[in-house]
Amino acid sequence: MRAYKSKDNVQAKAYYTDRFYVAPQVPKQDVDCDETFSSDLEAIKAKFEVKEAYVQVGQMVVYINAHDIYGVLELMRDELEYTQLSEMSAIDWLAKDNTFEIFYQMLSMTKRKRIRVKYFIENGQAVDSVEALFRSADWAEREMYDMFGIEANGHPFMKRILMPYDWQGHPLLKTYPLQGDEFAAWYEVDKIYGKEARDIIGPELRDTARVDRYDSERFSRLGFEVPKGTEITGEEEPHVESYQEEGGVFLVKKFDKESSKVIDDPQR
Amino acid sequence: MAQHKVNYTQDGGLPVALTSIDKIVNWGRSNSLWAMTYGLACCGIEMMAAGASRYDFDRFGTIFRASPRQSDVMIVAGTLTKKHSEFIKRLYDQMTEPRWVISMGSCANTGGMFNTYATVQGVDRIIPVDLYLPGCAPRPETLQYGVMLLQKKIRANKAGNAQKAKRLM
Numbered sequence: 001m002r003a004y005k006s007k008d009n010v011q012a013k014a015y016y017t018d019r020f021y022v023a024p025q026v027p028k029q030d031v032d033c034d035e036t037f038s039s040d041l042e043a044i045k046a047k048f049e050v051k052e053a054y055v056q057v058g059q060m061v062v063y064i065n066a067h068d069i070y071g072v073l074e075l076m077r078d079e080l081e082y083t084q085l086s087e088m089s090a091i092d093w094l095a096k097d098n099t100f101e102i103f104y105q106m107l108s109m110t111k112r113k114r115i116r117v118k119y120f121i122e123n124g125q126a127v128d129s130v131e132a133l134f135r136s137a138d139w140a141e142r143e144m145y146d147m148f149g150i151e152a153n154g155h156p157f158m159k160r161i162l163m164p165y166d167w168q169g170h171p172l173l174k175t176y177p178l179q180g181d182e183f184a185a186w187y188e189v190d191k192i193y194g195k196e197a198r199d200i201i202g203p204e205l206r207d208t209a210r211v212d213r214y215d216s217e218r219f220s221r222l223g224f225e226v227p228k229g230t231e232i233t234g235e236e237e238p239h240v241e242s243y244q245e246e247g248g249v250f251l252v253k254k255f256d257k258e259s260s261k262v263i264d265d266p267q268r
Numbered sequence: 269m270a271q272h273k274v275n276y277t278q279d280g281g282l283p284v285a286l287t288s289i290d291k292i293v294n295w296g297r298s299n300s301l302w303a304m305t306y307g308l309a310c311c312g313i314e315m316m317a318a319g320a321s322r323y324d325f326d327r328f329g330t331i332f333r334a335s336p337r338q339s340d341v342m343i344v345a346g347t348l349t350k351k352h353s354e355f356i357k358r359l360y361d362q363m364t365e366p367r368w369v370i371s372m373g374s375c376a377n378t379g380g381m382f383n384t385y386a387t388v389q390g391v392d393r394i395i396p397v398d399l400y401l402p403g404c405a406p407r408p409e410t411l412q413y414g415v416m417l418l419q420k421k422i423r424a425n426k427a428g429n430a431q432k433a434k435r436l437m
Contacts, residue, residue, distance in 0.1 A: 011383060163386070164351045171385055180385030188353035188388055204389040208378035243416045249423065250287055250295045255416075 011207040019174050020095050028054040036113055040080050048072055059114045066102075066119045070128050073104065073117065077133055082106040082115060085134035088141070090148045092174045098123045100150060104130070121150070129155040147172035166191075179206060293427035297340070297366065298419035299329040304339035304363070306356075308346025311373040311405040315345040318408035330415055336362040341418065342395075343411070347375035348388040360395045368422070370414055371397045374404045 031038050031053050037060040041053050044062065048071060051063040064072055076082040084107040091101040104117040121127060129152035131137045141152040142161040149170040151158055159165060168183045169176060179185075189201050213221050214232045224236045240257070248254045303325075307315055319325045319332055333339040336359045348356060360369070371391050374380035377400045379389035391397060398421065401414045 162351075176385070178384055184350070184385040187350045188394060192354055192357050192394060201393055204393075205378070206383055206389065208374070208380060208383065208389070241417070243413075244420065245423065250291050252295070252299065 009207045010209045026057060028056050031055055031060060036111055043080055044072060047075060059116055061116045061118060063118050066121050069119060070130055073130050073133050076106055081110045082108045085136050088137060089144050090150055094123055095174060100148060102127055126151040126153050128153055131155050290427045294423045298422040301330045301341050302333045302339045303330050304336055304342045305332045305334055306342055306344050308348060309375060311345035314405045314408055315343055315411060318411045323408040323412060328415055337364065339363060341368045341370060343370045343372055344376045344391045345372040347382055348391050349386050350388055353388050353394050357394050368398045368418060369395055370399045372401045372411060373406055380404060
């Protein structure tokens with residue numbers, strides 16, 4: 001027999017619990033192992049300060065200073081042929097040392113290489129927008145603002161992109177609860193009906209997988225339907241729900257379940 | 269002399285059917301349920317399949333309308349996000365009475381698998397729902413069955429009475 005488990009909350013849970021877990025790093029190689037990367041790195045080093053550089057999984061990672069980002073990306077786009085900004089966003093390290101790590105994933109179609117440019121900023125610090133260099137940074141920076149609260153200086157339309165404009169909180173921060181804070185839990189009720197409707201509508205029921213066959217207020221058992229609120233004893237008569245009333249419907253052809261063809265071949 | 273075979277002397281002599289106002293009004297309402305296209309996610313695909321020729325909603329008189337002002341039933345098919353919740357309320361308010369709501373699929377019923385901060389945990393937190401269809405996503409047959417049950421529900425009510433407010437606010 002299976003061991004008894006409490007049925008109070010049967011909602012599937014995440015199998016991991018530590019949201020501050022940091023995955024171990026794969027091995028890093030020296031930049032000298034690749035000719036293209038070493039010449040690119042030399043070109044960047046000639047004009048800007050490079051804090052750290054290595055090759056990981058065939059891609060070069062370059063750490064620079066936060067105020068150099070526009071110049072570095074301009075250099076990479078115009079002289080080093082890295083013409084595409086595939087992705088950019090932030091990583092939350094607030095729990096470790098109160099910083100965000102910003103990354104820009106660059107792609108060169110001619111060289112067939114990818115470089116990741118990274119830097120750290122303090123919590124509350126803004127970054128320089130690269131929207132003037134890459135159009136793809138427009139929405140990426142808006143999303144970074146929406147999800148982490150990091151503003152981009154010089155962006156033409158620095159507003160939220162996914163969450164509503166009047167939303168409070170930044171959902172991708174590691175401190176943000178998955179099921180939302182107090183504001184998120186009551187957002188639609190507060191906005192549409194007002195705070196006084198909270199008591200009438202009630203809190204969110206988060207255990208959506210729960211089924212209770214003895215609760216006839218909120219559940220009904222297929223083939224054993226009873227009126228709402230009836231006490232269920234377990235000795236209900238099975239009953240077939242018909243499409244139409246017994247006497248038929250005015251001017252509508254009677255749909256007869258018994259005479260209809262039932263296809264029982266699942267491979268039909 | 270007429271060539272057709274109508275026997276006017278049968279059934280009291282006249283081709284007339286007698287009924288009550290309730291029955292004829294409800295007959296009209298239940299057999300011309302114009303649905304509002306409200307496909308929010310993958311359930312919308314099943315809703316479109318139910319409307320297309322294989323399942324053919326037209327033979328139930330259910331015709332999809334793109335305007336809330338022309339529709340009687342709102343089929344909420346898919347995940348309702350919190351950002352969208354104010355629009356569903358506005359569109360529901362724009363529908364003329366009598367109006368009905370079918371909540372189609374797990375996401376519209378309870379939030380479904382989206383147990384997160386951004387999803388409304390059941391569309392009945394915003395608007396009153398007449399019929400909940402289980403499934404992820406429900407097959408078109410389920411939606412057809414749901415519409416037929418809604419027709420039965422409409423026929424069971426008095427036509428003349430104003431629709432009772434389902435949620436007092």
